[in-house]
Amino acid sequence: MxxxxxxxxxxxxxxxxxxxxxSHQKARLVGYFDYMPERGVALARTYGGRVYRTLEELFADPAIDAVSICAANNAHADLTVQALEAGKHVLCEKPMATTVEDCQRMLRAAEKSGKFLMIAQNQRYNTGHMRAKELIAQGAIGTPLTFKTSFCHGGPENWCRYENDDGEIQRDIWFFDKNVASMGAMADLGIHKVDLIQYLLDDEITEVTAKILTLDKRTSDGNLIELEDNALCIYRMSKNIYGTMTVSWTNYGSEDNSTVIFGTKGVMRLYEHPDHTIAISTDRGDKIFYDLDVMMTNEDQRQSGVIRAFVNAIEKGDYSDAADARSVNALRAVLAGFESSREDRTILLRDFHPDPEN
Ligand SMILES: NC(=O)c1ccc[n+]([C@@H]2O[C@H](COP(=O)([O-])OP(=O)(O)OC[C@H]3O[C@@H](n4cnc5c(N)ncnc54)[C@H](O)[C@@H]3O)[C@@H](O)[C@H]2O)c1
Known part of the structure; x- marks a missing residue:
């Protein structure tokens, strides 16, 4: 347990x-900490467990073997390192951190502690994506040549909608605040797809060309937000696979969270076909469908698979899904997009050494 x-x-x-x-038989919720203690209290009331007054108290509790870091982006690295140093396994929400240096600090802390550090890149645990990875490796569409992947919705405003005890609606949209979120749609959505494409193709991004844009999202005083609400990126992978990623917070119609991979012998569509999780069409005219899961949305949360994978890994002592150099490369690719857009040129990741302040 x-x-x-x-x-x-x-x-x-x-x-x-x-x-x-x-809902996991091998997990026991021991306790909660939040700067806003009422949030921990509400969870303890529904799910059981205690509320800690301080972080130190939580870390000192021997009943806690593992923690989920579900704070905002700017807190991920410090909280993760503290938790690992306290001897806890860590499931840290995405993005892993906001700088490459912080990602490396997290990996070093994991190595030193011998504990399991996993990043909640839940797209890897969608049944459709897991099956697609196997099918690609088996050559179902031949050798991958190009891809297009998208994560586009109408923005985080509804996700951030809180109702207080008096029924008043409050929105704490820290996703628009550079000091807390660091990046906009790229940290919210882009990091998911960068991680996913590296996972599906078992490869690493090596070159980035991007346009990072703020087109429509505004602060309450009517000015455009300082973070990006759209990003259009072209990636090259080390195996010479090229592809595009589109992420957007200004897709005010139905959400697009799909990926299409074009290979030498066919095309694989993931979460794109209206009726099938995976739709493959081959150069021989075959059509093959897999009906697995449905992509969840902010409004329609389903079992993500990531919590199950984290607990099962700890129970079995199998840390093969631990954060690694490829996880750091995902953040490097995201950060390189900003430099590419600013400087209007392609960035080679091997030459990319971002300033920790950017
Ligand atoms: N995997 C996904 O699909 C997905 C979806 C949404 C959010 N997220 C990630 O989850 C994280 C949290 O997002 P959210 O939407 O739940 O935000 P939220 O604002 O609803 O919740 C964050 C909570 O963390 C608390 N907090 C902030 N800093 C803290 C600290 N240092 N110590 C203790 N508590 C602290 C805040 O008081 C708040 O209650 C973000 O990093 C976000 O990127 C991931």
Whole structure:
């Protein structure tokens, strides 16, 4: 049985981590910490467990074997390192961190502690994506040549909608605040697809060309937000596979969270066909469909698979899904997009050494 502590008790803890731990037979929710203690209290009331007054108290509790870091982006690295140093396994929400240096600090802390550090890149655990990875490796579409991947919705405003005890609606849209989120749609959505494409193709991004844009999202005083609400990126992988990624917070119609991979012998469509999770069409005219899961949305949360994978890994002592150099490369690719857009040129990741302040 794995004892779980939750750090940060907002939306993703409420909608995903805590309910999914609660439904796992080998996990026990031990306690919660949040700067806003009422959020921990509400979770403890529904799911059991205690509320800690301080982080130190949580880290000192021997009943906690593992923690979920569900705080905002700017807190991921420090909280993860502290948790590992306290001897806890860590499931850290995406993005892993906001700088390459912080990602490396997290990997070093994991190595030193011998504990398991996993990043909640939940797209890897969609049944359709897991099956697609196997099919690509088996040559179902021949050798991958190009891809297009998208994560586009109408923005984080509804996700951030809170109702207080008096029924008043409050929105704490830290996703628009550079000091807290660091990046906009790229940290919210882009990091998912960069990680996914490296995972599906078992390859690493080596070159980035991008346009990073702020087109429509505004602060309450009517000015455009300082972070990006759209990004259009072209990636080259080390195996010479090329592809595009589009991420957007200004897709005000139905969400697009799809990926298409074009190979030498066919085309694989993931979460794109209206009726099938995976749709393959081959150069011989065959059509092959796999009906697995449906892509979840902010409004329609389903079992993410990531909590189950984290607990099962700890229970089995199998840390093969641990964060690694490829996880750091995903953040490097995201950050390189900003430099590419600013400087209007292609960035080679091997020559990319971002300033920790950017
Ligand atoms: N995997 C996904 O698909 C997905 C979806 C949404 C959010 N997220 C990630 O989850 C994280 C949290 O997002 P959210 O939407 O739940 O935000 P949120 O604002 O609803 O919740 C964050 C909570 O963390 C608390 N907090 C902030 N800093 C803290 C600290 N240092 N110590 C303790 N508590 C702290 C805040 O008080 C807040 O209650 C973000 O990094 C976000 O990128 C991931």
């Amino acid at each position: 794995t004892g779980i502590g939750i750090i940060g008790c907002g939306r993703i803890a409420q909608r995903r981590h805590v309910p999914e731990y609660a």
